[in-house]
Amino acid sequence: xxxxxxxxxxxxxxxxxxxxxxxxxxxxxxxxxxxxxxxxxxxxxxxxxxxxxxxxxxxxxxxxxxxxxxxxxxxxxxxxxxxxxxxxxxxxxxxxxxxx
Numbered sequence: 001x002x003x004x005x006x007x008x009x010x011x012x013x014x015x016x017x018x019x020x021x022x023x024x025x026x027x028x029x030x031x032x033x034x035x036x037x038x039x040x041x042x043x044x045x046x047x048x049x050x051x052x053x054x055x056x057x058x059x060x061x062x063x064x065x066x067x068x069x070x071x072x073x074x075x076x077x078x079x080x081x082x083x084x085x086x087x088x089x090x091x092x093x094x095x096x097x098x099x100x
Contacts, residue, residue: 002062003041003062004041004042004060004061004062004063004097005061005062005063005096005097006060006061006062006063006064006066006067006094006095006096006097007058007059007060007061007094007095007096007097008057008058008059008061008067008092008093008094008095009056009057009058009059009092009093009095010056010057010059010090010091010092010093011054011055011056011057011089011090011091012026012054012055012056012057012087012089012090013053013054013087013088013089013090014053014054014055014086014087014088015053015086015087015088016053018083018085018086019052019053021086022055022083022086023045023047023055025079025082025083026045026055026057026079026083027045028079029043029075029076029079030043030044030045030057031043032073032075032079033059033070033073033075033076036073036075037066037069037070037073038062038066039061039062039063039065039066039067039069039070040059040060040061040066040070041060041061041062042058042059042060043057043058043059044057044058044059045057046058053088060097064094067094
């Protein structure tokens, strides 16, 4: 398997009434991405220690094309549609991995 060269860092602020549902659904999304996508190497879900409504995702992919493929998968499209009304804010950063 090739090494990842591309990463995504996403910060979500979730509406308080949807925090538990978001947590369940984002963990499912993480498992689906790693299990079903050969180009997805890592998908970590984190929650802010001081704010249970703030989640961070750290995802690594073989390259930017693998991430583009990720956004077209049925599990991503379902996740995005399911959680869109639960989100107060979302910040996405595209990152390149340095070294290996």
